[in-house]
Amino acid sequence: SPAEIRVVLDQVAERVLPVVPALAGDVSSGSQVVDVTVSPRVARVIGPATALGKMTGVGTEPVSLADHASTFTATTTVRPDAPGVRVREGQIVNVTVRIGPAPTPTPGATAGAIAR
Numbered sequence: 001s002p003a004e005i006r007v008v009l010d011q012v013a014e015r016v017l018p019v020v021p022a023l024a025g026d027v028s029s030g031s032q033v034v035d036v037t038v039s040p041r042v043a044r045v046i047g048p049a050t051a052l053g054k055m056t057g058v059g060t061e062p063v064s065l066a067d068h069a070s071t072f073t074a075t076t077t078v079r080p081d082a083p084g085v086r087v088r089e090g091q092i093v094n095v096t097v098r099i100g101p102a103p104t105p106t107p108g109a110t111a112g113a114i115a116r
Contacts, residue, residue: 013049014088016042017058019078021095024062028069035098040090043078047085055082063095071098 019038027033043058059081063074073096078087 010048010050012046013052014044014046015052015055016044017055019043019060019090019093020057021060021076021093022062023065023097025064025066027065027099028067030102031069031099032102033065033097034100037096037098039094039096043090043093044088045080045085046088047080047082051082051085055080055085058085058087060093060095063097065097068097068099071096073097 019041021036021038023033023036038060045052045055045058058078061076061079063076073094075092075094078091078093080087
């Protein structure tokens, strides 16, 4: 056994970070996601200063888009992906996904074509 053990401790820090909702799956055929909003927009997180210093936002449990054809709101949980980081305030959020019709391709048009 070693005569000496070196232990390095990180400072505990707290930050307010934007919540970035995670989306999973695809909306119904003929539809597209137009906008995504989250409320509250920020969460207060606490954890190792080194980990918090690298974070630009905090994610959520995925919200399923499967078979949605119209705007909907889902309640989900904020989920930090850094070790030792936990949510202090703003753990539960409402994610609103605005869905609209997908653009209809113009018959005979090809992407990047230039009419002459």
